[in-house]
Amino acid sequence: MTPGAEEVRRFADDLDALLAPDARLGLAVSGGPDSLALLLLAAAARPGLVEAATVDHGLRAESAAEAQSVADLCRSIGVPHSILTAHWDEKPATAIQALARDARYSLLIDWARDRGLAAIATAHHADDQAETLLMRLARAAGVGGLAGIRARREQSGIALFRPLLDWRRDELRAVVESAGVQPVDDPANRDPAHERTRARQFLAGGEWPNPRQLAASARHLADAEDALAFVAEALFEERASRAGDGWSIDASRLPVELQRRLLLRLFFEAGDVAPRGPDLDRAIASLRAGKRCTLGRLMLTGGERWRAEPVPPRRT
Numbered sequence: 001m002t003p004g005a006e007e008v009r010r011f012a013d014d015l016d017a018l019l020a021p022d023a024r025l026g027l028a029v030s031g032g033p034d035s036l037a038l039l040l041l042a043a044a045a046r047p048g049l050v051e052a053a054t055v056d057h058g059l060r061a062e063s064a065a066e067a068q069s070v071a072d073l074c075r076s077i078g079v080p081h082s083i084l085t086a087h088w089d090e091k092p093a094t095a096i097q098a099l100a101r102d103a104r105y106s107l108l109i110d111w112a113r114d115r116g117l118a119a120i121a122t123a124h125h126a127d128d129q130a131e132t133l134l135m136r137l138a139r140a141a142g143v144g145g146l147a148g149i150r151a152r153r154e155q156s157g158i159a160l161f162r163p164l165l166d167w168r169r170d171e172l173r174a175v176v177e178s179a180g181v182q183p184v185d186d187p188a189n190r191d192p193a194h195e196r197t198r199a200r201q202f203l204a205g206g207e208w209p210n211p212r213q214l215a216a217s218a219r220h221l222a223d224a225e226d227a228l229a230f231v232a233e234a235l236f237e238e239r240a241s242r243a244g245d246g247w248s249i250d251a252s253r254l255p256v257e258l259q260r261r262l263l264l265r266l267f268f269e270a271g272d273v274a275p276r277g278p279d280l281d282r283a284i285a286s287l288r289a290g291k292r293c294t295l296g297r298l299m300l301t302g303g304e305r306w307r308a309e310p311v312p313p314r315r316t
């Protein structure tokens with residue numbers, strides 16, 4: 001059941017860039033072909049150092065049996081495995097995917113903490129990345145959104161890794177097929193009601209646009225996002241100061257993307273919810289024109305230095 005030596009070496013190199021050689025890694029394995037490939041590759045690349053978990057969302061009749069089939073496979077290859085069961089007071093009727101996702105990450109993070117794992121790896125790959133990019137372009141995302149699925153991020157103090165972002169879906173399927181393992185089939189992956197299914201169908205047409213190139217673009221944009229976040233943080237320290245119960249920022253001559261980020265940083269500082277992109281852009285246009293506007297719980301005033309003050313409470 002071990003994948004080819006070449007594939008294991010390629011995976012091990014990708015993983016080495018993310019994780020210390022003796023660290024214990026958790027694998028999020030749904031039982032679909034992508035995460036089964038992750039399981040087989042990781043078990044071969046880091047023998048004795050991986051554990052797997054399958055979340056049973058309890059939303060499809062087959063899910064318990066599917067989780068059990070992953071448990072059986074893990075036992076046969078000597079990988080410790082846990083089934084994590086989601087409990088619902090009331091089964092969701094809308095936004096099912098988003099709620100299932102939140103429940104999944106929360107269970108996986110608790111599991112990793114309980115098991116003392118250094119990180120969790122998921123099986124997102126280059127085709128997932130290309131689909132994500134396309135969906136975000138369709139929603140007019142900025143640099144942060146177009147950075148796509150990040151190779152590494154942190155949630156509640158646990159590192160989340162995506163070591164397969166350079167792999168194509170077909171390459172992963174081939175790993176599973178040549179191991180003779182039968183993956184779980186989730187019909188949600190073919191449901192045209194899901195935007196991701198439509199993006200997948202769009203990209204399935206042929207060689208253009210090439211998903212690998214789209215995924216490479218996401219990587220460049222992730223680098224740009226990190227650079228912008230770094231600069232914005234330094235600028236905030238340098239240019240923002242407390243003024244009474246508000247703030248004063250020297251932002252009027254900065255490029256608009258940095259103005260946007262400084263304002264967002266200010267909302268974070270003020271403990272207010274981050275405004276939506278279009279609202280933020282409207283506020284920046286007012287400030288650049290030297291005007292005053294209200295955004296969330298802040299009153300903003302343009303000019304040489306921008307000012308932000310809490311909106312005074314309404315008189316009754």
Ligand SMILES: Nc1ncnc2c1ncn2[C@@H]1O[C@H](COP(=O)(O)OP(=O)(O)OP(=O)(O)O)[C@@H](O)[C@H]1O
Nearest residue numbers: 028029030034035053054055056101121122123124
């Ligand atoms: N039920 C599950 N149990 C364990 N891991 C899972 C489960 N479902 C998904 N995963 C992990 O998450 C990865 C991505 O899955 P999928 O593409 O279905 O999720 P998504 O909701 O589209 O993406 P995201 O996790 O970024 O929200 C899988 O390859 C697998 O590693």
